[in-house]
Each structure stands twice: as C-alpha cells, then as structure tokens.
Amino acid sequence: MKTVTAGILVIGDEVLSGRTQDANTQVLAKALGAVGVQLRESRAIADDAPTIIAAVREMRDRFDYVFTSGGIGPTHDDITAEAVGAAFDAHTGIRDDARALLDAHYGDRINEGRLRMARIPDGASLIDNPISIAPGFRIENVFVMAGVPKIFAAMLDGVVGTLEGGDTVGEVSIPSPRAEGELSAPLAEVDARHPAVSIGSYPRMRPEGGFAVTVVARSADREALAAAEADLRQMLAGLA
C-alpha cells in the first residue's frame, strides 16, 4: 500500500472572523481522494506573514503535498505569495511570464494593484487560472491557489492530474435508524475483526428529533472493505 498525504492552509481573516465558511477543504478532499492523495490536515490561519511562513514550513515537511487557498489577490492584504516564497527562502517579485498573462487579459486596465498578482517566487511554476487569469503557483511540494471557491476549484482541476497519487481509499456509508450508543459494542467487535479497515460512526440529529447514525468504513484494500461492509450490514440487520 502506498500512502500519499496532503494538507491545506486556508489563509485569510474571513474564515476566522466567522464572516464566511471555508468551502475549499471539502472540494480539495474529494479531488485528492479520487487520485489517491489523503488529506490529513486543514488549517485556517490569518493573513499574518510569520504565521503563514511557520505553517508552510511545518506542513511541507509533514505532508507530501501542501495546498494554500487565499491571499494572492491585488490588494495590500494579499501577502501569501511573499510569505510562501519566504518559507522557501526564495525571492518573490513580479515575473515576466505572469505579467504577460495579466497584460494580455487586462490590456490598458492593467494597474499597479493588478500587477501584484504577477508576484511569483523564484523557481516556482505557474498554475493556470481559466476564470480570472491571475495565476497560482507551485513551488516544490506547495501549491498556492486562489481563495474564491470557483477559482480554487478551477485551478485544482488543472493540478490534480500532475500529482503522484498512492492507493485510493474506498468508502462505504451505511445509514442506520439506531442511536449511536446502541451500536457501540457490536461496532467495536466488527472493527476489531477488520484491522485493515477504518470504521467510524457519525451521529446526526433527525429533523423530527432524536438521533440516527451513519456508519462509514474506509480502506485502500477493496477486498478487506467488502468483507467489513458485509459484516457491518449483517450486524446492523441483526439489531433492526
């Protein structure tokens, strides 16, 4: 089994102030999962250079890939590009290839602010932005992308094919009308019988009151997953 891991840094005060809810983690998790990359951490942090630099350094050592979202726009509070550059001790300045994209797109509407979006660390390669043109970039194992969800998703579309994934993890979801507390003993027994499968349970509130549960089994080993699923279904049917 080959395990390839990733983390995401969600950069920007808007998630931490409660203004918005981060949507990029979920999109990334699903896209990475499909190509055999397991998302292991999602960390939302503020637009603060020392915080960004420390988090990038820590996560790029711990994970095979790191993604960032946010902070690469045209305004003074967009400091992600320089901060990621600094995390790699790389100089960040306006680069000709990125500038050419912006010049072609904006024509005479180009200005100093928009040129900020051509700031790319030395040694980085550009990530295509089919929606608003201003590129993201990849430097070593870190992918720096836009925060606006549609642009993040579009950049990701162009990037996932370039990743070297490992084994994909299969997932089986089985809803049950039982309360989670009635399942705990039999669920633990099934779990113990299938060491290659990760089995979890997620309670949910019913609209009409009370709780139901969804049992989720995950494994990169499809044979083991199928065996666990059969065992789980039998256990749940025996309770009903």
Place this chain on the structure above:
Amino acid sequence: MKTVTAGILVIGDEVLSGRTQDANTQVLAKALGAVGVQLRESRAIADDAPTIIAAVREMRDRFDYVFTSGGIGPTHDDITAEAVGAAFDAHTGIRDDARALLDAHYGDRINEGRLRMARIPDGASLIDNPISIAPGFRIENVFVMAGVPKIFAAMLDGVVGTLEGGDTVGEVSIPSPRAEGELSAPLAEVDARHPAVSIGSYPRMRPEGGFAVTVVARSADREALAAAEADLRQMLAGLA
C-alpha cells in the same frame, strides 16, 4: 487594548475525507468575537491520538483558550477524551459525576458504549450538554465539546459566559460594485492612514458573471474604526 486569543481543533475523519463541511468554526468565531476573544486558528485533524495530543499541546501554549469539537461519543473511534487527557498527562477514566448524568438520562438503556461518554480526565470540570446530556469538559484552558453542530452550539452557549474576554473587535463591511483590482491603490492608501484598523477586501463572483468586492475594516478601537469607515466610504464614492 487587551487581546485574548483562541484556537479550535476540529477532530474527525469526516471533514478531511470531504464527507462533511465543518460548521463549528464559524459558530465559535462569532460567539467568541462577541465576548472579546479572537479566533486565530482552526485546525481539522484526523481521529489519531498522537496527532491530537501534539496539536492540543501546541495550541494550548499559543492561545489563551483552545476548543475541540468531535470525538467524544460512545464508539470505539471516539478517542478525544483520552487524547486530551494525555496532552495534560492526566489519567482519563469513567467519572462518577458524568456517569450519574448518563444513568439518570438513559435509565436501563445505559450500556458500555454510552458509559464511554463518562470518560473525563482527572481535574477536568464538566461542560453541560442540554441536548443529549453526555457532557463535554474543560481542562485548564482547553474546552472539549461535541462535534454535532447543534450540540456544539448548545455547549458553547453555556461556556462563553465563563471566558475572560478582552476588547471586542468592531467590523464594518462595505460592498462595492468595482473589481478588486481597481481598488488596490486607493485601498492601500486608506489602509496606510489608519494603522489601528485592519482593512481587507474580499472578491466575490457576481451571479451574472464578473467580480465585485466587499471591503471589510476591523478594529478594537471604535473611534479609529469610524474614521477608517468614513475614509473608505469617501474613497469608494469617489470611484463610483
């Protein structure tokens, strides 16, 4: 100005697998903001004891308060209580006060799984759960709460009043029909004139295509915030 900070650890595989989107960070950010506590980091991690222990240790040193959500239910994969206990080198076992709550609630439906929800580290105090009874707990500056959003919010209601907050941060949001790139130079000038105010801009896609922007100013200093708001409104009106 007194600044009080917090972080949240969102514990559980369901956010990182993309099954669900974390909703607790936003609820926490708003509730803390109202009592003068600034959320500085939100970190989603898997149900993995060493990861939880390391993250709790790191965050409790960096922030005044740490909140966790998830992993305190009745099943084998609910390992948050022991992991947080271990982060404080505290023994975690079934505690009489928590057990009494569960016994009273479940009556003869109590079982071994449900008793797992009475596992509380030594030295912790209980957090009330008015919805499903199984308590959270506070140990030093760490608050361990449920992951189900309605229960998380109900536990939080009981907890916010016990926090020692600092200055609250005021926020002003001003939508503009302009593209972010047209605002960058004048916005940077306004920002430079108001060092006590944090000014950011958030692009959003219009349903009909193209981009608009929301300018957000934040400060604990209400006088400085009002001056920045007036300056921003004048700048934006001059562009329109």
